[in-house]
Amino acid sequence: MVEQDWLSERFAEHRDRLRAVAHRMLGSPGEAEDAVQETWLRVTRADTGQVENLAGWLTTITARVCLNMLESRRARREDAAGALPPEPPPDTRAGGRAGPEDEALLADSVGVALMVVLDTLTPAERLAFVLHDVFAVSFGEIGEIIDRSPAAARQLASRARRRVQGAADASEAARSAKRDIVAAFLAASRTGDFAALLDLLDPDAVALEVRGAHAVASFFAGRAQAARLALIDGVPGAVWSHRGQSKAVFTFTVSNGKITHITIDTDPDRLRDLDIVFLHADHKERR
Numbered sequence: 001m002v003e004q005d006w007l008s009e010r011f012a013e014h015r016d017r018l019r020a021v022a023h024r025m026l027g028s029p030g031e032a033e034d035a036v037q038e039t040w041l042r043v044t045r046a047d048t049g050q051v052e053n054l055a056g057w058l059t060t061i062t063a064r065v066c067l068n069m070l071e072s073r074r075a076r077r078e079d080a081a082g083a084l085p086p087e088p089p090p091d092t093r094a095g096g097r098a099g100p101e102d103e104a105l106l107a108d109s110v111g112v113a114l115m116v117v118l119d120t121l122t123p124a125e126r127l128a129f130v131l132h133d134v135f136a137v138s139f140g141e142i143g144e145i146i147d148r149s150p151a152a153a154r155q156l157a158s159r160a161r162r163r164v165q166g167a168a169d170a171s172e173a174a175r176s177a178k179r180d181i182v183a184a185f186l187a188a189s190r191t192g193d194f195a196a197l198l199d200l201l202d203p204d205a206v207a208l209e210v211r212g213a214h215a216v217a218s219f220f221a222g223r224a225q226a227a228r229l230a231l232i233d234g235v236p237g238a239v240w241s242h243r244g245q246s247k248a249v250f251t252f253t254v255s256n257g258k259i260t261h262i263t264i265d266t267d268p269d270r271l272r273d274l275d276i277v278f279l280h281a282d283h284k285e286r287r
Contacts, residue, residue, distance in 0.1 A: 004044070010054055011040060017055075018062045024130050025066035027118065035065045059137065063127060063145050070123035121160050128153050129160035165277060178254050179236040179279070182229060185252070185259060186238055189224035197221060200259055207262035216262070231277040239276055246271050 018039060022032035039062045051057045118126055124146045131137040131145075132153075139150040139157070146153065181200060188196035197217035207216045227238040227250060238250040249271055253261035265271065 007043065007048060011043060011058070014055055014058050018058055021059060021062050021130070021135060022066050024134055025063070025127065026069060031069060035062060035069060038065045056137075056141065059131075059135070060141065060145055063131060063137075067123050067127050067146065070126060074123060118164070121163065122156075124148070125156045125160040128156035129164065132157045133161060165279070176236060177257070178252070179229070181254055181257070181259065182236045182238060182252050183279075185220075186224050186227055186229060189220045189222070189227075192222035194218070194221050202255065202258040202260040205258075205260055205262070208264060229279045231275075231279060233275050236279075239278070246274070246276060249274060249276075 015036060018036050019032050022035035023029055026032055026035065039058065042061050042065070043058070048054075048057075121129070127146060128139075128142050131142050132139065139153040142148075142153040142157075143150045146156075148156070185197065185200050187193075188200065194217055197220060198213055201213040201216055203213050204211070205213050205216045207219060210216050210219045224238070227240045227248075230237060230239045232239065232249055232251060235251070237252060239246050240248040240250075247266060249265045251263045251265070252259050
């Protein structure tokens with residue numbers, strides 16, 4: 001009884017994270033709750049004596065439960081005369097189960113477009129993408145869950161990521177006027193086109209401690225060589241990465257078609273919590 005009480009307390013500590021994993025895997029708060037309940041049932045029947053990393057073990061069990069549910073859902077759709085109706089959006093009203101963290105991947109970056117593309121992925125692709133790109137689970141661990149090699153898990157996540165990025169390109173945010181302005185700013189900065197930078201900046205533009213369009217244009221001319229256009233929590237901006245890790249995020253305030261303010265955030269803790277989807281500035285950048 002003492003061991004069961006200890007296990008129940010530890011599970012409760014991880015429950016919110018497990019629900020977030022399940023929700024992002026399944027796209028439905030109701031199914032996510034069912035998956036967490038099934039995880040708990042499996043945990044109570046398992047031998048936990050040899051478990052060293054409880055958080056990782058619980059995530060693995062939840063992922064396997066979700067994988068089974070996705071495969072079952074896919075089989076039902078293949079057997080049905082037509083696709084099943086889409087899941088309703090998460091309940092965000094007072095008293096609803098879905099919270100901001102639960103909805104981050106599902107709604108923040110590309111909304112409906114992302115949900116559509118996630119539903120086109122195979123269960124293994126969806127699992128590899130969500131666990132690695134959202135929850136930083138290693139490809140080795142993902143491979144064990146889906147009975148594939150780490151290299152195969154990496155390929156699945158990469159294929160899913162390309163489809164998600166394509167959805168981002170097609171989303172309203174990706175096609176917005178602000179996206180075009182940020183893309184033009186990055187292009188002018190890379191080439192050192194001072195006149196183009198001035199044309200994009202408000203006369204009183206501010207960037208860090210630099211004030212005024214001329215000073216800001218001089219600061220950025222020729223300097224954004226490695227910055228890439230991206231959706232940052234669903235808003236067009238720019239990201240500088242090194243060895244696959246985001247090191248600096250540029251956010252832009254635009255008013256009346258002109259950039260009025262540019263902020264640069266390099267805090268690793270804040271950057272880690274951002275939902276970043278890289279975009280293509282133009283068709284020439286597509287691979």
